Amino acid sequence: MDSLEHLNPQQRAAVTAPSGPVLVLAGPGSGKTRVLTYRIGYLLSQLGVAPHHILAVTFTNKAAREMQTRVEKLLGHTLQGMWLGTFHAICARILRREQQYLPLDASFVIFDEDDQQALIKRALRELNLDEKLYRPTSVHAAISNAKNNLILPEDYPVGTYRDEVVARVYKRYQELLISSNAVDFDDLLLYAWKLLNDFPAVREQYARRFEHILVDEFQDTNLAQYELVKLLASSHRNLFVVGDEDQSIYRWRGADYRNVLRFEEDFPDRQKVLLEQNYRSTQRVLDAAQAVINRNRNRTPKRLKSTPEHGEGEKLVLYEAVDDYGEAAFVVDTIQQLVAGGKARPGDFAIMYRTNAQSRLLEEAFLRAGMPYRLVGAMRFYGRREVKDMIAYLRLVQNPADEASLGRVINVPPRGIGEKSQLALQLEAQRAGRSAGLILMELGQLGKDSPHWQALGRNASLLADFGALLGEWHRLKDEISLPSLFQRILNDLSYREYIDDNTEEGHSRWENVQELLRIAYEYEEKGLTAFLENLALVSDQDTLPENVEAPTLLTLHAAKGLEFPIVFITGLDDGLIPHNRSLDDPEAMAEERRLFYVGLTRAEKRVYLVRAAQRSTYGSFQDSIPSRFLKDIPADLIQQDGRGRRMGKSWQSDSHRGWDHSYNGTWGSRPEKVKPSHAPILQPRFRPGMRVRHPSWGEGLVVDSRIQDDDETVDIFFDSVGFKRVIASIASLEILS
């Protein structure tokens, strides 16, 4: 490999570091992927390491694919035998191979978010818990968090009564997963860790196989992932990790950037390389980004330097739209102008936002302008009901024990198996100690001769009909190809007639099913198991259409690892960036800041910072104030776009003009405004009898108010729309009397 001269001294130091633990702290745009690919190339061609002795972990499947092609390009030939993928994909692969150590059989499936939620709800119901009090999402988050920290149900720490409840749900949830012959995302990591931890022979086997382990985006690993990697590297310690604390944005998923610090403690002899030379952005962009991130503590200070070719660069452009429609219009207009003027190509642009919901208005604006765009993530294809239903059918065929899938499709299309019959079936299954799917198939096969027929009474015949279908498919699954099986199911269900009602909606539903079928053809060789595993582990993130010359719409999270000549960051309002839910937690706020930093550092040449003075949330208009992070960017790096509303320099740090006054003229002068609170609210601010004003519903009378979930819920009778229930911190109510 003679190409090492293409690297700068720091990069070269990282690539050629001697075996053993290596920590590379890589600022944005510093050639992180380059270092990883060269390191792999170096191991292979200079040190003579065989490909199958290398394990490389990336954050997304897309990053894995990219790394594969880049390494191959570097070597000049194809590369086989190296394990390369996300933590979840690699764990799934290990678990399939070592399935005999697990409480599951070989056909186990991976539950997605919806299935997990459904199972949690079921556990809650079985334990007679109030879903209002123990919200499925929050209970699930607690359980997921426990798993990410390698805490098993029996070890769940119980401090409060709530913990005790969560522990019970956790235990039951896990039983349900196992009896469904299924794992959730967290189980993939947890089981893999437990396998290596509990069985030294297995650990040895993998540690011997993976002589060299490389981890990308190390700042976003959670404890389970870190411990897993440590076990794998326990004997040889050849662990090469690359990351940047400043780009850690997955704390809510258990990621802990302090793993970087832990790594330094656990491997005191580690090599450490700092990459500060930025090859992506102009110095202006970097200065702005650093001004934002420098306010965070607990980080390795870095000085990002641009290269001379980039020059000083342009100022960041700030645009303050009247509302979110104006925001979207500005984005599309600006792109059209730049493209028409030959200053940029459509593919040069990225439009970023904090929440997926924000994409809608932007999409509409692009549609109206007749301009194509590409959208990353957000429930597109795999989130569609018809697609999920078909996947559920296939999963059920693969694994009849799958309760979540069975529950999803047992009555889709409607076949007369309502709530009562389903309950009877479940009871019978529990009594017999077998899965509902197996009972169904037996009913289908034996009919009245089945011992369950009697028990199910008049429900039996419809259940048996469905069971017969299921049994037939199950029998066929090893005989015919995946696409044929798929077609067979579609036929038996008359699925097209069911979903395609000849409306435009109907046609598009059927097209989605056809698209899934097309993907099934790609898995004709690899088979059903591989197909399902891929569906579970390949995200929308990974399905970004390549080679399409169009602006890209994506969340700030999805933007990690990407770069674009021109970047729009939209929704720069308090409540979005930083997000409302992070306001009262300093750690969460630090992460919001990192998120903004990640967005800024995606840009090569130019950044547009866009916000709206009013935006519709929950379907009604709300006033908003500029993101507090805007104040951290020095004024001389920003230029305000003249087309925007002039509202003084309210975003500047030295201005003490209150936000409340900047809206005068639009709304007339107002009494004191109640601002969203940062700390948990302990005392109600509104009392029955008060007159208040809501931005869109006008004046009303407070009927009741109480503290709920650290926030104030207010019942108001509005003169215009009557009775409404609002959240005080969101509704920006004014007290009139």
Add this chain to the structure above:
DNA sequence: GATACTTATCTTTTT
């Protein structure tokens, strides 16, 4: 049991 309609509740971010 299916369907059409109404209401409540809410939303980060994703493997």
Add this chain to the structure above:
DNA sequence: GATAAGTATC
């Protein structure tokens, strides 16, 4: 404003 959950009606 979208969707899950709840209610009314066939």
